[in-house]
Ligand SMILES: Cc1cc2nc3c(=O)[nH]c(=O)nc-3n(C[C@H](O)[C@H](O)[C@H](O)COP(=O)(O)OP(=O)(O)OC[C@H]3O[C@@H](n4cnc5c(N)ncnc54)[C@H](O)[C@@H]3O)c2cc1C
């Protein structure tokens with residue numbers, strides 16, 4: 001197929017690439033979808049980890065270097081990939097999670113699916129920091145609406161200004177520990193609502209199944225009842241016959257001609273280790289924010305001396321991740337529970353969005369709360385520190401013998417935890433760049449990270465800790481562990497650790513301070529687009545993926561339109 | 569960990585070593601269940617269920633290869649494995665209707681995890697040596713050859729993290745690790761599921777906390793919240809909305 005010229009070459013099959021593939025192929029265009037990982041479908045029994053019992057794994061689901069979130073987690077990839085290092089500048093401790101599989105990280109993501117609100121696109125207007133997006137909520141709303149209907153997301157319409165309503169499927173009922181949280185939050189006048197997540201609690205079409213509540217979405221759903229880019233977008237697109245899928249194909253660079261326009265991509269076939277080229281009229285990068293920046297920086301030519309799209313020097317700049325901190329408590333009222341199946345959907349059924357928009361605080365921007373707990377399936381780690389809560393009951397910790405069985409049952413499911421996810425302030429000096437000396441196993445220069453949190457994020461983490469303590473105690477909990485103080489940045493997660501990295505190819509009106517226009521089109525090459533979170537000007541106090549999907553759809557419509565008008 | 573002092577127990581130690589070397593390790597490495605390993609402990613054979621070495625869940629080729637390498641490697645010496653078996657059996661005894669650590673194959677599990685997680689190797693090996701030293705010093709024989717009262721006396725000394733005695737801290741750390749391994753290894757088997765009464769990990773319909781449980785905890789669902797929740801009798805009816813974002817099916 002080397003001589004074939006595609007209308008569109010899409011690099012990466014995660015959220016952004018899957019949506020672009022689906023939209024552009026359905027618009028009648030020929031598409032090459034180029035993915036560094038292998039083919040993946042959780043419906044195939046040899047790729048299924050869902051509904052496995054712990055004893056089906058010799059390590060009982062424990063994590064490994066190659067499966068950092070557990071042996072059954074549907075991630076091929078993680079923090080540390082064989083043959084694909086990344087490096088740090090100075091004392092930076094950036095953590096970079098990569099998926100190498102069809103569907104990218106949407107196979108194992110949390111499925112928390114939140115729209116950004118009107119304020120989230122215009123934060124500079126509110127606090128004078130960073131930059132506004134060149135677009136507003138009203139530009140994206142029609143696409144959020146369409147994404148809701150196409151993919152399916154449960155939630156509830158609450159009429160909240162900055163957490164907009166949607167076309168929701170009905171929510172699953174709260175579990176018992178979540179009822180304790182609801183009561184605790186209400187005591188403190190902190191709002192709490194049904195979570196918003198992309199699992200099908202109700203049928204949306206005849207292709208995908210309806211959730212049967214196994215609680216294992218992180219293992220990927222064999223009946224395709226949760227959203228993965230592969231199951232909901234790519235398989236249907238492949239059935240249309242206009243998409244050629246290239247798996248195990250690692251794109252090195254975008255090839256450009258003498259005028260600086262893209263003519264295709266070069267990639268390494270990981271099976272025969274040889275390099276190939278594909279020709280296309282338009283190149284769409286969706287390799288995830290940092291990987292797309294890497295491809296651009298590696299695409300140097302006489303015309304694009306600093307890398308493609310980088311005449312501004314902004315590729316890689318303004319890299320930012322969500323903030324994060326967490327805390328847990330022991331809930332004595334949940335001792336000696338009646339045991340029943342409360343697996344529910346994977347993760348939380350209730351959450352608290354940011355509730356202090358106009359409060360006087362010593363940090364800008366907010367965070368939301370994710371609630372955890374419940375009678376989960378035992379896997380490696382279950383029973384560690386089995387009776388540590390005896391400490392609170394004036395009983396002795398430790399021991400041996402059949403009495404331990406009673407301890408296990410007494411404390412099973414008697415835990416409530418909160419994780420906060422917040423908005424950081426993008427900084428020019430937080431960036432990824434090419435490492436001058438280190439290459440990956442195919443000889444491609446790798447990324448080097450430079451990233452420090454500022455007082456904005458650290459002060460926010462302090463506030464998170466106070467909120468979590470108050471809420472856990474109001475819910476009847478006894479706090480576990482020490483409250484992290486200034487010496488530990490108040491428990492603030494490392495940059496990258498929350499896996500919401502965005503901003504490396506940000507959009508804007510000014511080509512000197514941004515990389516793409518509002519449609520992800522490079523200022524420097526009008527037939528190259530970015531449809532992952534690289535284009536985000538600021539990452540809200542929401543998770544990013546629903547916005548990636550909406551913006552990728554919006555960019556795809558624009559591409560079709562521009563091609564019709566023969567502008568590209 | 570230092571060797572036990574020769575001057576204190578020269579004869580005991582040599583005798584023990586000789587006894588162990590001569591002991592018939594009958595059926596030590598049977599590939600299936602019900603293998604027997606003889607320990608000198610109370611002159612009783614100690615047996616445990618063997619765990620499989622073949623697994624078929626979804627893994628990549630490199631993962632499969634690594635697991636095969638782990639299974640091909642032997643880390644614990646016979647004596648160490650027997651010590652692990654005896655300890656696991658004390659932590660979760662076999663005389664229980666849902667079986668104990670040995671029926672759950674704990675020694676094999678600990679062996680695998682030590683190889684899988686390098687950081688466990690030294691604490692486990694060193695801990696076994698520590699407990700033998702301690703046993704030799706106090707009772708003149710290694711842990712597995714001590715009689716059951718002596719073994720339990722040793723466990724009593726190191727099973728509780730609140731004990732302040734500095735000299736016991738390595739033993740306390742080791743026992744905590746063994747307790748963690750034993751409980752996690754047991755509760756992640758079918759026996760453990762039964763013991764716990766675990767009923768999840770199967771397709772079902774979640775329709776809220778059972779009424780009796782709500783009543784017991786003094787909780788209830790308020791009507792406003794319930795109105796936002798799924799009506800499970802309509803889950804298979806394809807979703808449609810009006811223009812105001814209201815679900816109408
Ligand atoms: C455990 C976890 C939980 C998460 N939970 C949530 C959540 O609840 N809500 C939320 O909104 N977000 C969540 N996220 C984040 C979410 O997964 C990402 O935002 C989203 O997947 C990003 O989509 P993407 O298309 O930009 O990139 P990805 O999904 O990362 O896909 C990129 C694809 O490009 C491929 N690729 C990379 N480089 C190349 C190359 N050079 N050549 C060819 N292909 C290449 C990769 O192999 C990969 O398949 C979570 C992430 C993780 C890991």
Ligand code: SF4
Pocket residue numbers: 050199200210211212213214215216217218220221222223224225226344345346
């Ligand atoms: S909880 Fe539902 S959507 Fe998630 S994996 Fe299980 S069946 Fe699929």
